[in-house]
Amino acid sequence: MSDLRDLYQEMILDHQRHPRNFCVLPDATRQQEGYNLLCGDRITLYLKLRDNRIENISFQGSGCAISTASASVMTESVKGKTIEEALALFEAFHELVTGQVSPGAGRGPRPSLGKLAVFSGVREFPVRVKCATLAWHTLRAALEGRQETVSTE
Amino acid sequence: MSDLRDLYQEMILDHQRHPRNFCVLPDATRQQEGYNLLCGDRITLYLKLRDNRIENISFQGSGCAISTASASVMTESVKGKTIEEALALFEAFHELVTGQVSPGAGRGPRPSLGKLAVFSGVREFPVRVKCATLAWHTLRAALEGRQETVSTE
Amino acid sequence: MSRLSVPRPRLAEPNAGSKWQAEALRDEFPILQRPIRGKGLVYLDNAATTQKPRAVIEALRRFYEELNANVHRGIHYLSEQATQAFEQTRSAVQRFIGARSTREIIFTRGTTESINLVAWSFSRRFLQPGDEILITHMEHHSNIVPWQMVCEERGVVLRTVPLTSEGELNWSAFERLLSSKTKVVSVAHVSNVLGTVNPVREIVRAAHAVGAKVLVDGAQAVPHLPVDVQELDCDFYAFSAHKMYGPTGVGVLYGKEELLEAMPPYQGGGDMIASVSFERTTYNTLPYKFEAGTPNIADIVAFRAAIDFLNRLDMMEVYTQEEKLTKYALTALHEVPGVVIYGRPAHRCGAIAFNLDGIHPHDLGTVLDQEGIAIRTGHHCAQPLMDWLGVAATARASFGVYNTVEDVDRLVAGLYRAREFFHL
């Protein structure tokens, strides 16, 4: 089960059990739903944007360990970042978990992944990529100001 | 090609080239269309019935050698017969060309096939059974007084 | 593992006197011989699709290597042979489900298309605005969405029979909802999640009493139970070959002849017409009226090998043996700490839906997969049922004729492993 431990690193299990920023944000300026057809997981993302910057972010919802931990780590990673920085981080994350450069990827230098690197094991589990990226797709939709529910698959 | 000669016996080729009773019957009491989906063959049957008896019968249409000859020999065979006799002949003929007793077959003795026996080769050519029976199905529909076009297949 | 010290239920003992042994059947399924992630495959996703016996795979190969041709219109040898083989499957299906005539057997792509065909065609001929269609809360999306589409298009009303806390049809609610407005009752014979076997004969009787027609979604019944459509007296019966050891891409719609006769054709094209002109097109007779275009010939021919396989096993024996295995599995699963099993229907077969407290089914699926154990996790195309259960998703183990007590034991061991892995 060595592969499994690559996927479910201890930090992931910790974030799943104790998700950070897991609450409603009363002063959110944006709110976005995300939905994973495969697991039936749902996430609601709350964002407080100011001056092109993610001043605060939180989430709610129920999901598998990967999607919950991914949302939790994501909120920590993007808080305080500008929209551009957050999107660049998504690209780097996408590349990490899929091994492929995302279609909309810019050409600039990759930002450092920091804690997000714990999701590197996802690459070996293609069906779990959607779990790992649900929160991120939802974030992107929120930043782009789309209205409809995002669904992966 | 010995099989082929069993199918296309000389009498069949003769009836195809010189179909008997191939005309419109001006004093027909019944008229019935028949249609073979497979070949696109069409036949029109004209019947003069009197006192439960086929007093006269003719046909028109275009078809393959088997269906034309079958219609031609049929008109010869059933002319003068009662409706019951004609239907019994169809059953015997059906058995001859398919090797199977037809679903609606009575239990009485089989009538003699006479000339119709030249169609015995059809049994080895299952896809041609419909050609051989088109005229007969059309006859049955006419005798039963059905209105719609009969189609085989 | 402590679990192993629990004495096995008596059910696990070899079935003395049974006609065949699941263990022995495994040899006939090539895929069961292959290792998955380095382990022997425990395939418990049969409700999604079953594996195929060698006879079916061979029938496919043989068709393409020896008989392949288009059917119904050809005069040459291959076409004649292919047509014969094709129609032999229709007869085999007719006998397998006890239909009166091959005219009542229509080939489709699967259960989903069979239901869509009825929803579309029946509604066009028989439904008026204000009429009602009755389904249940345990239906598969394939038996919900086609009716929703019809309702939206034709102003028909969709009503839903609730379930009991056992996961069975709430009969008194059903009787209450049934009225002279009800024109169609469409119900699963067996639930693909709870395994509930619905009392179809009684449903049909009640529906007919108010003049409603009944469609039975038999996707999860035909692989597990003897089915006789005349005995059930249902008006339509839909199922999929791929869930009963046959190839993908083949479904069956059984319909009573007089209804099919009265219904307009569904798709237009070759084979379903008698003659075409720009002025007037006349339709072919049954069953061809509902089979437009080149059918899935090879798979339909090979489907017969699956029916022969099931006939050889004997559906009553399939039912009996699977019933024992299901009971064994229920007992074994109940013993695992934290396991929640959904539904307790008195009459069940096929599938067991469950969750393990504290582990999302999706994570459980991944852990089991590493052990070579294939189960399904998610909403199982039955979201309204998930809502009713109050969960987003469940795990589901579903059985086939080749599943053994060892498969169940490996599943249970896998659940313990998952608990361990997630520190529970």
Added chain:
Amino acid sequence: MSRLSVPRPRLAEPNAGSKWQAEALRDEFPILQRPIRGKGLVYLDNAATTQKPRAVIEALRRFYEELNANVHRGIHYLSEQATQAFEQTRSAVQRFIGARSTREIIFTRGTTESINLVAWSFSRRFLQPGDEILITHMEHHSNIVPWQMVCEERGVVLRTVPLTSEGELNWSAFERLLSSKTKVVSVAHVSNVLGTVNPVREIVRAAHAVGAKVLVDGAQAVPHLPVDVQELDCDFYAFSAHKMYGPTGVGVLYGKEELLEAMPPYQGGGDMIASVSFERTTYNTLPYKFEAGTPNIADIVAFRAAIDFLNRLDMMEVYTQEEKLTKYALTALHEVPGVVIYGRPAHRCGAIAFNLDGIHPHDLGTVLDQEGIAIRTGHHCAQPLMDWLGVAATARASFGVYNTVEDVDRLVAGLYRAREFFHL
């Protein structure tokens, strides 16, 4: 036989410099090795369905023995692998016909279903009573009947473009019939009877100029010509796997993304939905919105082997080689006394329709069949074209990549044999 003393046209000479030889391909097709009625099979019924190369048959076997599982919803290894293989075919199809995106590739049962899907769904969104649909006099029933059904249901008018005496589209009549009322032009890329190649690019340009959308029935084109849907700029393109060396039961509908997006789903069920509740059901994204229920997984996976096979041969080379063979066949057939060939289109491929004076095509078919020669006889699901030709039926020889000059010679010898047999 005197015919043999006629010097063969130069075309019959081995194709120096060609990438492959039809003779050499025959080894890849198991069925071509089998004797029919004691003779080697001459298969000239390719327009009905083609034979399958070993690679396709093997891909099917391999799928069922190694990968079989349901797709899209599974978390376990087999399901993941099956889904990957399934989607790889979609990509292969996308590249093969030059579509922009895999979202534009929808899997159906065949050309017939593809056309029905568009007729049903497009009409619901875009057609009003009084609008016109334009087809041609050479269409297959599959490109007539679905439109007739739509016209009857929605009060739309079906118009038909006549043909020239050559058997080509009458262009000036086409231009005359085309108007701002025309909402759909639906036309065969290649006629399945006459072999006529229609000027699709020009048709699309003219149709778009009046705001009409164009569906191209490519069933007889994709196996014979390089097809690039972006170059053609058509809005929809329909074809069948079984006519291009792939398995039965698989079709493709290409559609421009923005149109498919705007169109309502066709069938309802699993896979085509995003979420279902009794109050509100939302549909999945493209292409899944149009793929309800379990698809024909195994055959779709195996279809890829057929595309790989054609890519290896190179469609331009297929076209060139078949063109030579067709010319050879036309010349050879013309020399047979009493042969009438239907149509003389300047640009043709695939099929040659003909009759032999004094012999009904059906009888001819039987005689040829005794010689192991498979041709098709009848109306070829194109009755309006038969009416236009003034015949009830014709014989048709249609070619595939494995047909050789020897096949044509055997056909011609068969025709002489038939004349002899019927005392002509």
